[in-house]
Amino acid sequence: MDLKPPEVHLWLTLDRVYTILSRRIAGKLAEVGLTSPQYRVLRLLSDHGPLSPNTLAERLGVTPGNLTGILDRLESAGHLHRTREAGDRRSVRVQITPQGTDLMRVAVPDVRDHVRTLFSTLTPEELQHTQALLERLEHHLSPTEVTA
Numbered sequence: 001m002d003l004k005p006p007e008v009h010l011w012l013t014l015d016r017v018y019t020i021l022s023r024r025i026a027g028k029l030a031e032v033g034l035t036s037p038q039y040r041v042l043r044l045l046s047d048h049g050p051l052s053p054n055t056l057a058e059r060l061g062v063t064p065g066n067l068t069g070i071l072d073r074l075e076s077a078g079h080l081h082r083t084r085e086a087g088d089r090r091s092v093r094v095q096i097t098p099q100g101t102d103l104m105r106v107a108v109p110d111v112r113d114h115v116r117t118l119f120s121t122l123t124p125e126e127l128q129h130t131q132a133l134l135e136r137l138e139h140h141l142s143p144t145e146v147t148a
Contacts, residue, residue: 021118028114032107033077037062037070039107042079045096046104053082053092079103 004012022036029039040060045051051059057067071094074080079100085091096104119127 024118025111025114028111029107032103032110034103034107035070037066038074038079039111041067041070041074041094042096042100042104043108045080045094046101046108050093050095053094056094074100 026036029036034042037060041056044056044059053064053067053071056071057064060067062070071080071082075082078097080094080096082092082094085093122130
């Protein structure tokens with residue numbers, strides 16, 4: 001007899017599903033030579049243009065220290081470059097390169113198609129309902145900003 005409350009069952013199921021999805025998507029990204037964090041960095045830069053490392057770290061939910069290694073590898077591969085601002089040498093901007101843009105032109109549609117396949121068992125209505133529930137949970141769990 002399993003005495004776990006429904007919240008624990010849900011958490012365990014979400015954890016298993018997240019693990020499976022992450023592995024499957026990581027496998028698809030590996031086909032184009034990227035890791036999930038690298039893809040997320042290039043995606044942000046593709047969508048929003050040059051950003052500071054701090055902004056990237058904040059939007060990705062990683063520490064600046066973790067981001068540095070990701071940026072180093074992407075820069076070594078020629079997918080992005082970092083430049084110092086002319087007026088403030090401490091200020092750095094990260095920008096996707098033409099090579100990185102070309103890579104994302106291939107990777108984004110491939111990943112989207114793969115994700116569609118992974119979620120194909122759900123109807124459009126089920127997708128919308130699940131999205132709404134997860135966003136509600138995310139909002140509940142997110143730290144609230146304190147204003148003075």
